[in-house]
Amino acid sequence: xxxxxxxxxxxxxxxxxxxxxxxxxxxxxxxxxxxxxxxxxxxxxxxxxxxxxxxxxxxxxxxxxxxxxxxxxxxxxxxxxxxxxxxxxxxxxxxxxxxxxxxxxxxxxxxxxxxxxxxxxxxxxxxxxxxxxxxxxxxxxxxxxxxxxxxxxxxxxxxxxxxxxxxxxxxxxxxxxxxxxxxxxxxxxxxxxxxxxxxxxxxxxxxxxxxxxxxxxxxxxxxxxxxxxxxxxxxxxxxxxxxxxxxxxxxxxxxxxxxxxxxxxxxxxxxxxxxxxxxxxxxxxxxxxxxxxxxx
Numbered sequence: 207x208x209x210x211x212x213x214x215x216x217x218x219x220x221x222x223x224x225x226x227x228x229x230x231x232x233x234x235x236x237x238x239x240x241x242x243x244x245x246x247x248x249x250x251x252x253x254x255x256x257x258x259x260x261x262x263x264x265x266x267x268x269x270x271x272x273x274x275x276x277x278x279x280x281x282x283x284x285x286x287x288x289x290x291x292x293x294x295x296x297x298x299x300x301x302x303x304x305x306x307x308x309x310x311x312x313x314x315x316x317x318x319x320x321x322x323x324x325x326x327x328x329x330x331x332x333x334x335x336x337x338x339x340x341x342x343x344x345x346x347x348x349x350x351x352x353x354x355x356x357x358x359x360x361x362x363x364x365x366x367x368x369x370x371x372x373x374x375x376x377x378x379x380x381x382x383x384x385x386x387x388x389x390x391x392x393x394x395x396x397x398x399x400x401x402x403x404x405x406x407x408x409x410x411x412x413x414x415x416x417x418x419x420x421x422x423x424x425x426x427x428x429x430x431x432x433x434x435x436x437x438x439x440x441x442x443x444x445x446x447x448x449x450x451x452x453x454x455x456x457x458x459x460x461x462x463x464x465x466x467x468x469x470x471x472x473x474x475x476x477x478x479x480x481x482x483x484x485x486x487x488x489x490x491x492x493x494x495x496x497x498x499x500x501x502x
Contacts, residue, residue, distance in 0.1 A: 207279065208224060208237060209237065210286065211273075211275070212237075214286050215288075216287065216290070219240035219241050220241070221242075222242065223241070223259050224242070225244045225255045225262075226243060226245045227251075227254070228246060228247075228248050228250075229249075231243070242262065244258055246258060250363055250366075250479075251363060251366035253361035253362055253364075253367075253370035253371075254366075256274060256345060256374075259272075259274065260274070260360060260361075261360075264356075270351065271350065271352070272349075272350045272355075273348070273349055274345055274347070274349075274350055275345075275347045275348075276344075276345050276346060276347070278411070279312070279345075279347045281407050281408055281411055282312075282346075282398050283407075284312055284395060285394055288347075288391060293349065295388075298335055299334075305384045306353055307384050308350070308354045308381070308383025308385055309343075309351065309354065309375065309378055309383070309384075309385050310337060310349040310386045310388055311344075312343075312347040312348065312388055312395070313326065313343065313346055313392045313395055314386075314387035314392065315327060315340060315342050315343060316341045320444050321437065321441040321443070321444025321445050322369070324341065326392075326400075327340050327387060328393055328396045329387065329393070333389060337387070337388060337389065339386055340386065340387045342375045342376060343387065344371050345371050347391075354383055360374075361374045362374070366424065366479040367428075368421065368428040369424075370428070372432060373431075373432060373435065373436070376436040380436075419460045419461050419483075420464065420484065422452070422461050423471075423483040424468065424480075424483065427469070427471045428468075428472070429445050429448075429472070430473060431472060431475075431477065452465055453465055467480075467482075
């Protein structure tokens with residue numbers, strides 16, 4: 207991911223901020239020495255990691271746009287290079303928008319009236335700037351405007367993991383900013399935004415979602431928090447129905463237990479990291495696609 211930012215997007219290495227969320231780092235020590243490295247003392251989840259990265263990037267008052275990238279987003283079929291083109295289109299659309307642009311996401315989603323459930327939006331060709339409003343998104347590869355940071359809108363580390371990105375983009379919109387999806391990128395990766403497509407893109411390189419039980423706990427718990435903060439009372443009924451289906455489809459006792467504990471803690475208002483469901487990060491070791499061993 208870092209090499210692609212330098213070699214394909216044309217960014218100067220010293221302009222790249224790499225957040226090491228707990229353990230890890232870059233395998234290339236020379237490249238690591240050229241970028242700005244922010245090491246966190248422990249894994250604080252994606253919300254805490256991206257918050258630290260935003261603070262480091264916008265610490266430079268000359269920075270108007272920050273390009274937020276998940277470390278595995280390069281496994282998707284995003285157009286490359288894309289950053290300069292997205293900035294050009296965002297700045298071109300800025301004068302046409304009633305609200306200031308807060309973020310441009312690479313693939314986005316809209317709520318469909320069934321609780322927190324969303325559907326991937328794939329805009330057709332036709333918008334002059336190829337930028338279309340969405341409700342929420344994964345972090346992916348997001349262009350973030352400085353006014354969002356200046357307004358004090360940052361990812362909330364208390365979510366730890368799961369829907370922390372949805373919460374952030376909801377707060378960006380509630381803060382009076384537009385969240386737009388880059389239609390060009392959305393069309394390019396549409397086939398990888400289904401569960402099967404995501405597993406196909408990531409499965410050979412890192413554990414897929416269904417193999418990480420801890421994800422089920424946070425999704426069950428944080429869906430309740432999302433409904434309280436940004437939804438309506440009917441969202442809880444939809445979440446109960448979806449949770450029942452997830453319990454039926456669970457792969458075993460551990461996943462069912464994680465879902466039930468997540469629901470219980472969500473109803474009690476428990477937040478933050480649950481030490482029993484610590485987040486594991488890493489890549490599959492070479493030749494271990496089936497074993498699930500991790501190279502951290």
